[in-house]
Amino acid sequence: MKKLMKPLLACAAVFTVLAVSATLALSVLTLRRVEAMNGKAPKVVASEPAGEPAAPSESPREDGAVIAESYTVRSTKAVSDAYLTGDSSALSEEEKETLSLASEVLKGIVKDNMTPYDKECAVFDWMLGNIEIDDGGLTLIQDDPDAVSAPNGVLKNKKAVCVGYATTFRLMMQMLDIPCHVVPSSALGHTWNLVQLGENWYHVDVYSAEQERDGHYYLNIPDEMMAQEWERAAFPAAASYEFCWLYKNAAESEDIYTLPAQIKRQADTHTNLLSLLFPVTSQDDKNTAEALLARVSERLMYSDDYSGSVSLCTFNAAEVDGKLFVCVNIIYYDDSDGGGQSTGNLDEERINNAVVNVFGEEEISTEPPTEAETEAPTEVWSEPATGYVMQTQPYTEGGYYADGQAPMAGDVY
Amino acid sequence: MLCLAALLCLLSGCAADRQAERSLSQTRERMLAAAELPEMRSVNAQSDDAQRKLSTITDVDYDKVMDFFIDYAADGAGYEISVIELKDKNDCSAVAESLETHKSRRIEQYRFYAPDQVPRAEKARVSVKGRRVAFVMCDDVEAVMKEF
Numbered sequence: 380m381k382k383l384m385k386p387l388l389a390c391a392a393v394f395t396v397l398a399v400s401a402t403l404a405l406s407v408l409t410l411r412r413v414e415a416m417n418g419k420a421p422k423v424v425a426s427e428p429a430g431e432p433a434a435p436s437e438s439p440r441e442d443g444a445v446i447a448e449s450y451t452v453r454s455t456k457a458v459s460d461a462y463l464t465g466d467s468s469a470l471s472e473e474e475k476e477t478l479s480l481a482s483e484v485l486k487g488i489v490k491d492n493m494t495p496y497d498k499e500c501a502v503f504d505w506m507l508g509n510i511e512i513d514d515g516g517l518t519l520i521q522d523d524p525d526a527v528s529a530p531n532g533v534l535k536n537k538k539a540v541c542v543g544y545a546t547t548f549r550l551m552m553q554m555l556d557i558p559c560h561v562v563p564s565s566a567l568g569h570t571w572n573l574v575q576l577g578e579n580w581y582h583v584d585v586y587s588a589e590q591e592r593d594g595h596y597y598l599n600i601p602d603e604m605m606a607q608e609w610e611r612a613a614f615p616a617a618a619s620y621e622f623c624w625l626y627k628n629a630a631e632s633e634d635i636y637t638l639p640a641q642i643k644r645q646a647d648t649h650t651n652l653l654s655l656l657f658p659v660t661s662q663d664d665k666n667t668a669e670a671l672l673a674r675v676s677e678r679l680m681y682s683d684d685y686s687g688s689v690s691l692c693t694f695n696a697a698e699v700d701g702k703l704f705v706c707v708n709i710i711y712y713d714d715s716d717g718g719g720q721s722t723g724n725l726d727e728e729r730i731n732n733a734v735v736n737v738f739g740e741e742e743i744s745t746e747p748p749t750e751a752e753t754e755a756p757t758e759v760w761s762e763p764a765t766g767y768v769m770q771t772q773p774y775t776e777g778g779y780y781a782d783g784q785a786p787m788a789g790d791v792y
Numbered sequence: 793m794l795c796l797a798a799l800l801c802l803l804s805g806c807a808a809d810r811q812a813e814r815s816l817s818q819t820r821e822r823m824l825a826a827a828e829l830p831e832m833r834s835v836n837a838q839s840d841d842a843q844r845k846l847s848t849i850t851d852v853d854y855d856k857v858m859d860f861f862i863d864y865a866a867d868g869a870g871y872e873i874s875v876i877e878l879k880d881k882n883d884c885s886a887v888a889e890s891l892e893t894h895k896s897r898r899i900e901q902y903r904f905y906a907p908d909q910v911p912r913a914e915k916a917r918v919s920v921k922g923r924r925v926a927f928v929m930c931d932d933v934e935a936v937m938k939e940f
């Protein structure tokens with residue numbers, strides 16, 4: 380018995396130490412939990428019942444999104460529902476005020492006989508003409524973010540950040556019973572809208588449109604024309620050009636090889652938007668158009684003639700209903716009101732002739748001749764193996780020979 | 793004796809808090825003085841709506857925050873000097889991570905809205921010292937961080 384006492388006592392001691400430690404630990408944890416709970420409601424985490432999938436959200440990834448760490452996208456469905464039903468009894472005072480402000484706008488710009496597209500354009504144009512971008516939108520901490528990001532503040536103050544434009548546009552679309560989402564960018568730095576017209580969805584970015592002299596580029600564009608990144612899986616795809624403003628206002632043009640001349644004319648007349656329809660649909664034609672667009676865009680942005688005025692030149696080419704749709708958007712450093720206009724009602728032929736008569740159709744090299752080219756000519760031969768005639772007369776500036784003769788076909792420069 | 797011991801502990805705790813509070817304030821003054829800055833605005837733990845304002849740069853649980861200050865350009869340009877003092881230094885790494893996220897988001901905002909601010913935003917740094925985490929975005933980040 381005595382021999383068993385020591386190990387028994389040792390086990391009891393160990394057990395006692397463990398029990399005391401456990402008790403102490405439990406006490407500390409309880410104390411911390413109590414401290415955390417003091418004066419603060421515990422967080423409630425909603426959990427789904429096991430085995431049941433989550434119901435699809437009506438507003439996937441839009442309401443609740445915090446943009447630029449300051450502006451929260453909030454639902455205005457209660458306001459638009461009240462407008463559609465005529466029952467505003469459930470609205471708060473602020474919501475009633477929003478309803479009144481938005482109703483007043485729609486009353487002035489929307490007519491009963493308008494199509495949904497016409498109504499959308501009316502709202503878009505009204506916002507461009509009446510809401511300004513808030514200059515302080517980038518300030519880190521906003522004293523009153525809602526003043527420029529919620530429809531109530533936007534419609535009262537007539538100033539908005541991107542969230543304000545997007546939520547106000549969505550509100551008015553929903554009041555007109557036109558389905559509309561607010562789309563946050565993946566980086567949560569920008570928002571715009573997706574609108575449904577007919578069976579298809581289209582991107583609308585009123586904020587970006589406001590930044591340009593002619594912002595209609597951003598009215599009803601498909602996914603491929605949208606420069607931002609967003610969570611595509613959370614929003615409907617926009618694949619149609621049917622109600623794209625640029626497509627609906629495109630001018631018919633016959634020859635894709637006139638693109639450089641037409642774009643040059645666009646730049647020379649300080650026009651922002653050019654949209655054209657060509658009667659060609661093969662992949663080669665599309666590739667040709669894209670190659671022409673890429674080269675012209677590069678010339679506009681980096682050549683001495685235009686780099687001082689052209690800030691950005693973007694383009695898009697797509698096959699739409701058996702035709703090749705091409706659009707070009709040029710942004711100038713000195714964009715100001717007046718002076719630019721979209722195509723559609725211009726005398727294309729007359730303008731073209733006026734420019735061609737001055738600059739000519741062909742591109743003439745204006746590079747000054749090198750020292751080698753201005754030296755005494757070497758031998759001339761007329762039986763080349765390649766089929767080209769090598770002419771080595773010295774050149775004058777402008778690409779013409781010193782004797783005043785124009786370059787001959789087949790000459791190698 | 794026990795009461796005396798408890799009283800002594802209480803007094804030394806208060807003194808430590810006062811010293812820390814002065815230090816954060818002094819740290820702020822030294823950091824702001826180290827850089828050329830435009831017109832700035834400032835918020836701290838004593839400001840109205842302090843919790844919301846702090847949430848602009850970090851998603852840290854406000855209960856874990858002892859004190860903070862955020863100084864930022866009034867016109868939205870890329871100048872920010874912030875220090876967050878936490879109750880537990882073990883929370884510093886999570887806060888530092890959230891400030892790196894803030895830096896990334898700010899760069900994306902500037903890329904779209906004010907591309908000329910991107911280079912300065914990309915040079916911004918986060919630093920941890922003891923229970924404090926600093927975020928500095930300005931032209932001379934090193935000079936300001938030296939005062940942190």
